[in-house]
Amino acid sequence: MDKARVLQFSDSLRERLSEETKKRAAFYKIFPKEIYEVESEFEDSVIIGGKPYKKDIADQRKVLVGEIKKKGYERVVEEITYTWFNRFVAIRFMEANGYMPVRVFSSGTEGKKEPDILTRALDLSFLNVDRGHILDLKSEGKEEELYRYLFFRLCNFLHETMPFMFEEISDYTELLFPERLLHTDSLLEDLNDIISEEDWRETEIIGWIYQDYIAKKKDRLMAAKKAYTPDQIPAVTQLFTPKWIVQYLVENSLGRLWMLNRPNSRLFEMMDYYIMPEEKESDFLRISSPEEIRVCDPACGSGHILVYAFDLLYEMYKEEGYIESEIPQTILRNNLYGIEIDKRAGSLAAFALVMKAKRKNRKFFESPVQPNICVLENISFDEGEFEDYMSAVGSNLFSSGLKETILGFTEADNFGSLIRPSSTSLSDIRRMLNEKNLSSSLILYETHKKVLSALKQAEYLEPRYHVVVANPPYMGNKGLNEDLKKFAKDYYPDSKSDLFAMFIERNLDLSMKKGLVAMITMQSWMFLSSFEKLRANILDNETIITMAHMGPRAFDSIGGEVVSTTAFVIENAQHPNYRGAYIRLVDGRNESEKMEALHEAVVQSAGLLGLQKEA
Incomplete structure (x- = not known):
């Protein structure tokens, strides 16, 4: 391109x-x-x-x-x-x-x-x-x-x-x-x-166009060196993830989940950056069919990660013998979930997935399925409004946790996926409330719509995903506005120094037990004392499956800006004796050299295990 x-x-x-x-x-x-x-x-x-x-x-x-x-x-x-x-x-x-x-x-x-x-x-x-x-x-x-x-x-x-x-x-x-x-x-x-x-x-061009579209605004805002308002956060934190990094993350999370459950699958032959486990594993998250798998990108941007996950899922369905013309709709309906605070990026993510489905099934538009992309929106209630609503539908339905969840989206455009619902099993509650007929009262009906919208947003934020993959926003303490700074201090004390670290903590919450979290982030959480508690929590409660330490210059697309990064996959379970695959790429002088070094390391690893991977 x-x-x-x-x-x-x-x-x-x-x-x-x-x-x-x-x-x-x-x-x-x-x-x-x-x-x-x-x-x-x-x-x-x-x-x-x-x-x-x-x-x-x-x-x-x-x-x-x-x-x-x-x-x-x-x-x-x-x-x-x-x-x-x-x-x-x-x-x-x-x-x-x-x-x-x-x-x-x-x-x-x-x-x-x-x-x-x-x-x-x-x-x-x-x-x-x-x-x-x-x-x-x-x-x-x-x-x-x-x-x-x-x-x-x-x-x-x-x-x-x-x-x-x-x-x-x-x-x-x-x-x-x-x-x-x-x-x-x-x-x-x-x-x-x-x-x-x-x-x-x-399809990748959609993401590149979006990143270039917001580039000048990003440069202008970052040069000001001020805390960012909620409407400015998307522009300064959006970063299009190169395809090779996306492949490494998705293949060693979603691809790994499939290979563990289907050890005879040939999917590994299509995954250029998949690292095969050294030994046979028995303690992993079980799935019985591809329709069960839920993959989430909680900061999905223009959808590049979800688009590649679509490709792998498509091959899984084919292996299981599904009718190929029905696979795209099934994937969009069951498997892929994106969360965003920027409506523009969310629209592009949904569009990219629809275009991927259309490419696989030329008749997709005859029976389209809407992608599961949730753009979080602010939802607030006037004084007494929510109490009147509860009285009308039955206050016994609302636990304290449910009330807190519904009222928790007043700053959704600021806090985004970092919002943790205080209640679970929200789809059942939403269905129950959806059956209530409040159309006769205009005021109650408007409140009813807001309640249902809040519940729908909260469903996306429940801990229900087999795989969570993200290139989260990077923003240090100086960029956090006062409300976001207080939110971080209250809810993310171990990772409050940067948004990306908060997302590491949050993504582990979003995943199921034994689920897989794959991310590329700043490398600073590996070393700095301000992230010591975050590191300790990961080492004590989770397992690092693989890590590619990129260092600086892994993103040629951001020009002279030097961002030192690391990409990794964590299983949300503790396996004390597991030997992770660690790849050092900090010596690469640019994105191309790092990409080649990563691929070479994967090929060598496969060779040691007696597997055939193309060099």
Whole structure:
């Protein structure tokens, strides 16, 4: 993959979309320091700043203005820019892979510039288009307006299969849709020309585009050297994990679990970084079928780890004789779980998994399954609101632990997966409450929806996973805002010095007994006195299965920033006599050298055990 072209694409498209968003806002008399009021309203128009607009924009503009007053101009522009960026990237990816029923940004006819969605406008019955409206726009030569109309119809069509990426367009984002897309110098030039068709076919490109998209914001925030607010945390902590590191982590956790349960499996032949145990093991987590396995990434970002786990799971199902066309849906339904605090990254993770499923089953869109990606959202209750709700549904249903769990998401965007539910078996409680009919009371019904949403989020945070894999956020004490600092002190006293260390502790909680936790983190927890209790807890209660000590420069993608890391797999059980596989990679001068050294060590290990692995 040409990473330089990916970076160029992300930078160019982001900047151009941002400028277009600001231009469209200005068109509706919305500026960074001034927002014009609606002067008068008529039956078919409104007057703003002395200029007439169609009446149907009034409600959307009102909501947009409300959002700007609440969040600020720059933040709303950023959110809308990314919304359209996400949708453009998703459609371009599907178009390049042949997953779209019509080409949207280009033509399948060589030498033709006009997108097929325009030339085939009257044939797009699946979009439920208004043929009369199309004919009117064509006869009046309003190609741009027609393209806009068809694009919105397409987004609403895609909403049926991917609601996480394509919310139904009837909100204020529609107002700020880019103009002049059909001109030769438009955004379509970037979408079609910068990244090659071949690179667009790699699912991995989704994560690289996202990392490059937020890179400038990350640099700006880190240069400020201040504590980060909840909305800034995703940008400064997102780090796309290179594929070879993902393979090492997933193969020695998920792959290991499978090989222990299926010792005759040939899956190891497909795992380049899997380290076979030196001796036969008998004390491990038992599974009877691949459908049982639950894999979680509690800081999933754009989903790279989950996508590779999908590949391994697919091979497991094939070995067990499942019908191949049914495997993708089964994996998304049963096996993979991602948790995020950034809605944008969560949408991309879900999209990447759907694209992986589509690649394995071309008919996936005919019976789609929504990925289990949970974007944690703040949920709060007004004074007395929750007590009134409990009285209405039966206060005997709510233990003190359950109440604490439901009320524990007021700062979900700040604490994320570090939140520990105080109650378990939450799916049963949620089903029970879901059966309550509270639609007759508007106030109680709104509270009811919040309670159910809190319970659904809490279910993801229960200790129920066979495998937990993560490249968690790295953030030291100086970056923690005051609320996060207090939360860390109260709930993670042994690991409070850095977010990544808290995630080591938390991931061990998320896994089942004898489950496997695989992570790449900063190496500092191995040495510093501030992590002494964390180390002691791991050595006293868990077992390190393997560790690849990367040292600095394992991530070429972050340029000059030197992050010293270590990758490891821990079993959530104590085996005092177990001999772990430790690989020293600190001498490698760059990512490529470390990758080669790790693979060579794995091949040598396999050779010592008499196994055949390709060098």
